[in-house]
Amino acid sequence: MVRVLDITDPADPRLDDFRDLNSSDRRPDLPEGKGLVIAEGVLVAQRLLHSRFRATALLGVDRRLSELQDDLDAVDVPFYRTTADVMAAVVGFHLNRGVLAAAARPPALELDDVLAGARTVAVLEGVNDHENLGSMFRNAAGLGVDAVLFGGACADPLYRRAVRVSMGHVLRVPFASVPDWPRGLSRLRDRGFQLISLTPNPSAVPLAEAMTGDKVAVLLGAEGPGLTEHAMRATDIRARIPMAPGTDSLNVATAAAMAFYERVRV
Amino acid sequence: MVRVLDITDPADPRLDDFRDLNSSDRRPDLPEGKGLVIAEGVLVAQRLLHSRFRATALLGVDRRLSELQDDLDAVDVPFYRTTADVMAAVVGFHLNRGVLAAAARPPALELDDVLAGARTVAVLEGVNDHENLGSMFRNAAGLGVDAVLFGGACADPLYRRAVRVSMGHVLRVPFASVPDWPRGLSRLRDRGFQLISLTPNPSAVPLAEAMTGDKVAVLLGAEGPGLTEHAMRATDIRARIPMAPGTDSLNVATAAAMAFYERVRV
Structure with missing residues (x-):
């Protein structure tokens, strides 16, 4: 069951996984990459939630939480609910899609x-x-x-x-x-x-x-x-x-x- | 035969066709559009020069002029030669490709x-x-x-x-x-x-x-x-x-x- 947590302060350390997404170094030049996997938008977040990837947290506006409710029923994960402005301040740019999901990288497949x-x-x-x-x-x-x-x-x-x-x-x-x-x-x-x-x-x-x-x-x-x-x-x-x-x-x-x-x- | 004209002032009115490309309203939402056609880069400029579109001017750095020399032999058109910095000041953003060609829109085909x-x-x-x-x-x-x-x-x-x-x-x-x-x-x-x-x-x-x-x-x-x-x-x-x-x-x-x-x- 998702845990909804309301956030008002963009500096809240619980949001660190979503911070400055454009500048965080994730070694995108290597096939194995590193760092968290970030899914943007309802459709991609849904695919993440039903994949082998384990979501660690979501950040989004209330409307997106409603749209994802069915998909979030089965997962034990925090949903940081906030405004579009706070989201923009955290991620470093304005995000049209209103929701982000973060996931850890699972071990590479053989x-x-x-x-x-x-x-x-x-x-x-x-x-x-x-x-x-x-x-x-x-x-x-x-x-x-x-x-x-x-x-x-x-x-x-x-x-x-x-x-x-x-x-x-x-x-x-x-x-x-x-x-x-x-x-x-x-x-x-x-x-x-x-x-x-x-x-x-x-x-x-x-x-x-x-x-x-x-x-x-x-x-x-x-x-x-x-x-x-x-x-x-x-x-x-x-x-x-x-x-x-x-x-x-x-x-x-x-x-x-x-x-x-x-x-x-x- | 191309006419090479050296430009040092980004405010030079001869460059007006290339000014503020991101904000110029060209009605891109309509199939017939309006305004000039802009080709970016050597390859696309070459295709423009060998098409039914009539180039009215080119703006670019010296290296791109050299690369286009063969294609420019047959056209009577000004090439405004300048630096990457002047180009960026004119078009409103930094352009990696080093050359732009402008062309008028020919009449629509039947x-x-x-x-x-x-x-x-x-x-x-x-x-x-x-x-x-x-x-x-x-x-x-x-x-x-x-x-x-x-x-x-x-x-x-x-x-x-x-x-x-x-x-x-x-x-x-x-x-x-x-x-x-x-x-x-x-x-x-x-x-x-x-x-x-x-x-x-x-x-x-x-x-x-x-x-x-x-x-x-x-x-x-x-x-x-x-x-x-x-x-x-x-x-x-x-x-x-x-x-x-x-x-x-x-x-x-x-x-x-x-x-x-x-x-x-x-």
Whole structure:
């Protein structure tokens, strides 16, 4: 049962987890990140409350408390109720969504655990843009992808902006790191995954022809540099999205969505 | 031949077209917008210089002038060369990309002209988010869509942010308004276009089954409200992207990309 606590002083130390969100250093440049996970808005807070993440506190206005009442019935957590002005003073900027939930980071999932039962996974290398990461998880959730895996040089999927852009789906779609990158991809092959590199290279096979496996892992690199040759060599096939002449690559989350869509389209 | 003019005073009236870009009212809420078109960065400026849009002036630092030299050979236009600090004082914020190009709006294209020879078009209703509009044009360009058409209640595709997010593709992909919305869709049907509404409704036909026409027009509404029933009734078939249970809709530009991808995948 949620405990509602009214707050009037922005300096109240009980709100420290929500303080100066823009400037708190959470190492968003590392896939494992650090610090608390922050969910913004009713929808994302709901997804947090029904996820493997354990909420530690919520901060919000009374109207949002009402909207979340059903979701908060089963959790033992404080809801710091206050005004929009106090919230703005605490977090350091004006927040349209009226509610924040904080959660501790659970232990990272093991690769073998997220692969068990999976049929479609995305494997990311060098994806260090939080919006792209967030969109990737939103698309993965919408199109039924079972897991997102991190190869080298990715950013923190649990950074606030990634959580927001994903609409909370980073809290639902399982993710894990591939150790010993890219050699660790052999653990996917051992489990029967077809490993597909997505590349704009015109000599690659069209995506629709390449994706023949019952279990598929699609590798995606950042916009611009793309996948490293090192990573592509560790895969079974290089595939491309048929692009119009004279255009550059699609956004990486959009390109990923084409691959995910191939798995569900019929 | 470009004329290079060195500027040291941010108050120089020759720079008025680039002044206070964040606050200048350009009616970005209307599809026809108003005011100048602003391209940011070398890549987008290049696309502007090679488009139907007529550049009136560029403002940038010396390094960007060098990078654009080949593209500027054929145009008779002033390049106001200055420092990053003067640029920031003029436009009202710090600009990472180092160059801006301004262009007048050419007369709107006629629907019949953009439809001539087209095989795949997107038709938008209520898409009033500039980032989504920009992404839509980027995806349309990348996947070979011939034109984007505006039904009711869309925003200005030539607003600065839409131009930037599209990576300049709003300057290349032809667009026009559908008059007398949605009745004017009959003009597409008269030309042999299959009219397909995209909807998250589970009772709709999967997209891959629905898209059977040689000429296809895909109708898309804004995230959240989606297409109006009024618009959907004016189409031939309602199609859906197969979504995972318990997830909401995809971003509208991503959903559009799935439909565009269906046209090029094999």
